[in-house]
Amino acid sequence: xxxxxxxxxxxxxxxxxxxxxxxxxxxxxxxxxxxxxxxxxxxxxxxxxxxxxxxxxxxxxxxxxxxxxxxxxxxxxxxxxxxxxxxxxxxxxxxxxxxxxxxxxxxxxxxxxxxxxxxxxxxxxxxxxxxxxxxxxxxxxxxxxxxxxxxxxxxxxxxxxxxxxxxxxxxxxxxxxxxxxxx
Numbered sequence: 001x002x003x004x005x006x007x008x009x010x011x012x013x014x015x016x017x018x019x020x021x022x023x024x025x026x027x028x029x030x031x032x033x034x035x036x037x038x039x040x041x042x043x044x045x046x047x048x049x050x051x052x053x054x055x056x057x058x059x060x061x062x063x064x065x066x067x068x069x070x071x072x073x074x075x076x077x078x079x080x081x082x083x084x085x086x087x088x089x090x091x092x093x094x095x096x097x098x099x100x101x102x103x104x105x106x107x108x109x110x111x112x113x114x115x116x117x118x119x120x121x122x123x124x125x126x127x128x129x130x131x132x133x134x135x136x137x138x139x140x141x142x143x144x145x146x147x148x149x150x151x152x153x154x155x156x157x158x159x160x161x162x163x164x165x166x167x168x169x170x171x172x173x174x175x176x177x178x179x180x181x182x183x
Contacts, residue, residue: 006065010129012073012121017114019073019121022061022086026074029083029106030054038107042140044167061088068092075105075118084109087118089126089135097133099126110145119153127181136178150177 012019022030033039034048034057048054064070072088085105092099101122103115126132137155139146155177163171 006068006071009065010071010125012125013078014117014121016078017117017121018076018078018081019087019118020076020081021065022058022072022074022083024055024058026083027051027054027058029074030057030086033086033104033106036107039104042143042146043104044140044165044172061086064090070099073118073122075103075114085114085118087115087122089122089130089132092130092132097131099130099132099135101126101135101137115149116152119149123153123179132181134178134180136176138174138176141173141175147175147177153179155179 009021011021028051031048031051031054034045034054037047040047048057061070061072064072070088070090070092072086072090074083075085075087076083085103087103088101089099090102101119103118105115123135126135136158137146137150139150141160156179158176158178161174161176164174165172
C-alpha cells in the first residue's frame, strides 16, 4: 500500500536545496510563478491574475496534502528560505502505486541543475517512503528543457498522445515519461 500520511510534513534536503511545505506567506512567489508566461508556457492552465488566485492555488496544494491525494514542496536554496519553485507528486494513484510528478521554477534559476536535484530527492521520497512502484511526468512535446531534465533523471518516454487534451480552444498533444522503482 502506498504511504498515505504527510503529517507531520516531511521536509527534504539535498546538497543545495531545502524542500519545505508551501505556506501562505509564499503568495508573492506563487504569484510570480503562476503569472509568468514563460513558466506557464507549457502548462495548460490559466495564468494567475491576482494574489487571491495565488492564495487559492496554495489552498489547493494544502487540500491535496491534507487528503493525501498529493504532496508538493516549495523549492528553496539552503541559504535563503524564499520559494524559487515547486515540485511534488501532484497526483497519487494509490491503487496503482504510481504518482505524477510536476515541477516549476522561476526563470532566473533555470539552467543550474536545481530541478534535476529536486527531482532526485522527490523520487527518493516517493520510492523509499511512499513505496511507489512508478512515477510519471506528463509534458508538452515542445518542452525540450523538461524532456532533457526527465531523461537526465532516468525517466523514459512511454507515450506520445495526440490531441488528448483540450485547452484554450485547441487540442494539445501530451508526452508521458516514467521511471520505475528499481530499489
